[in-house]
Amino acid sequence: MTAAVAEPFGPLEPFVHPALFYRDEQEYLDVTVPFVRDGLEAGEPVAVAVPGKNLALIRDALGDAAGAVRLLDMREAGRNPGRIIPGVLRAFADTQPAGRRVRIIGEPIWAGRSDTEYPACVQHEALINAAFRGRTATILCPYDVQGLPDHVLADAYATHPTVIPSGSRAEQASDAYAPGAVVDRYNEPLAPVPDALTFAFDSDSLSQARHVAVGEAARLGLAGVKLDDLALATAELTTNSVVHGGGSGVLRVWTEDGYVVCEVRDRGRLADVLAGRKPVPRDQRGGRGLLLVNLIADLVRVHRGDDGTTVRCWFAT
Amino acid sequence: MNTQFPVPATGPSGPVPGLAVYPLPGQRGVRAAGEVGLTTRAIWEGVLEQAVREGEDVYYLELSDVTFVDVAGAGALAAAAGQLRDGRRFVVRRPPAALRRTLDLLWPDHAGIEVSTS
Numbered sequence: 001m002t003a004a005v006a007e008p009f010g011p012l013e014p015f016v017h018p019a020l021f022y023r024d025e026q027e028y029l030d031v032t033v034p035f036v037r038d039g040l041e042a043g044e045p046v047a048v049a050v051p052g053k054n055l056a057l058i059r060d061a062l063g064d065a066a067g068a069v070r071l072l073d074m075r076e077a078g079r080n081p082g083r084i085i086p087g088v089l090r091a092f093a094d095t096q097p098a099g100r101r102v103r104i105i106g107e108p109i110w111a112g113r114s115d116t117e118y119p120a121c122v123q124h125e126a127l128i129n130a131a132f133r134g135r136t137a138t139i140l141c142p143y144d145v146q147g148l149p150d151h152v153l154a155d156a157y158a159t160h161p162t163v164i165p166s167g168s169r170a171e172q173a174s175d176a177y178a179p180g181a182v183v184d185r186y187n188e189p190l191a192p193v194p195d196a197l198t199f200a201f202d203s204d205s206l207s208q209a210r211h212v213a214v215g216e217a218a219r220l221g222l223a224g225v226k227l228d229d230l231a232l233a234t235a236e237l238t239t240n241s242v243v244h245g246g247g248s249g250v251l252r253v254w255t256e257d258g259y260v261v262c263e264v265r266d267r268g269r270l271a272d273v274l275a276g277r278k279p280v281p282r283d284q285r286g287g288r289g290l291l292l293v294n295l296i297a298d299l300v301r302v303h304r305g306d307d308g309t310t311v312r313c314w315f316a317t
Numbered sequence: 318m319n320t321q322f323p324v325p326a327t328g329p330s331g332p333v334p335g336l337a338v339y340p341l342p343g344q345r346g347v348r349a350a351g352e353v354g355l356t357t358r359a360i361w362e363g364v365l366e367q368a369v370r371e372g373e374d375v376y377y378l379e380l381s382d383v384t385f386v387d388v389a390g391a392g393a394l395a396a397a398a399g400q401l402r403d404g405r406r407f408v409v410r411r412p413p414a415a416l417r418r419t420l421d422l423l424w425p426d427h428a429g430i431e432v433s434t435s
Binding site: 203206207210225228229232235236239242243280282283285286288289291292295296 | 334352354355356385387388389392393396399414415418419422423
């Protein structure tokens with residue numbers, strides 16, 4: 001596994017990706033506001049995608065200058081961490097004029113992210129390095145040292161090549177930087193859930209699999225657009241299993257903590273660490289299934305094993 | 318392992334739905350019925366290739382009896398629309414929710430595709 005992911009994390013330049021550790025609002029604003037203002041003064045496109053409360057702080061501190069900044073509530077735009085690279089970061093960076101540095105503040109991990117979400121969050125932070133290496137961009141990632149547990153703060157040293165310690169305004173190199181190891185470490189097995197609806201499918205039963213998933217999800221309380229989204233996700237994941245994952249797979253659907261969860265397990269190997277996280281060039285025909293799943297689900301977790309791949313998607317009821 | 322579940326009638330050919338295509342009386346275009354997925358993708362792509370070749374200014378795709386279109390099916394539509402020139406377009410009538418959703422998220426400018434809900 002390590003060998004497979006080592007290459008995507010080669011030298012980053014000119015990409016810059018510091019973690020900012022902040023203890024309070026003042027420390028937050030002391031770094032984020034000059035970061036935004038310096039970018040605007042240099043004529044650089046600037047986006048801020050942070051949780052709503054912090055977004056309001058930055059917006060108020062910027063005053064009129066906030067109008068020139070793309071502002072996004074990360075609790076919405078980045079609810080599913082797998083959505084952030086294609087749907088927030090690259091969606092902004094890729095539409096700016098070429099050659100000019102792009103500045104983004106991205107805060108994907110906040111106090112209150114669940115234990116189920118966290119592995120996807122920290123893998124996302126690690127994969128930013130692979131998705132932006134060689135690109136002229138700076139992504140500053142704030143971490144709330146008061147609200148976040150120690151292991152989360154320790155992981156930020158592994159997912160960021162540089163850090164700005166609490167109370168400081170200067171970047172320093174992180175000796176613990178090891179994004180590939182983080183991706184591997186949080187590649188946690190997803191144990192089968194007892195009592196879930198279980199349906200084994202192959203190419204002849206793709207449509208049936210989708211109907212079974214939709215029927216069960218509706219019974220469990222999913223409705224409207226969310227139910228349509230679950231149908232799309234089920235179709236993409238099961239089709240991937242048939243085309244790339246050994247021709248068959250097992251679908252499971254159940255409910256937990258206010259979500260309907262849909263899981264597809266197959267014998268395929270998902271080699272590309274950025275699968276489903278990259279914008280797809282307009283003229284490329286296929287390869288958008290996992291991307292769509294990331295854009296529509298409230299959370300996506302993936303386990304890449306030696307004997308197969310499991311993808312699990314959560315949809316809020 | 319599998320529990321047996323009732324499967325809704327999903328198209329013209331029963332549990333394994335197909336994709337049937339009919340001429341659209343009085344207009345340039347086709348009416349399709351069934352669903353667009355892995356097993357019917359080739360039929361759908363054939364419809365779209367024919368539509369691009371016909372060279373009409375407006376080509377109608379009547380999809381009110383299509384129950385589902387997957388991402389590859391939406392991608393085939395977007396790619397075919399990308400081959401249209403000189404203001405030509407597809408008018409996609411009453412598509413299933415999945416197709417509208419996928420187009421909105423992955424091809425937000427809908428170039429060459431007009432979605433009609435009536």
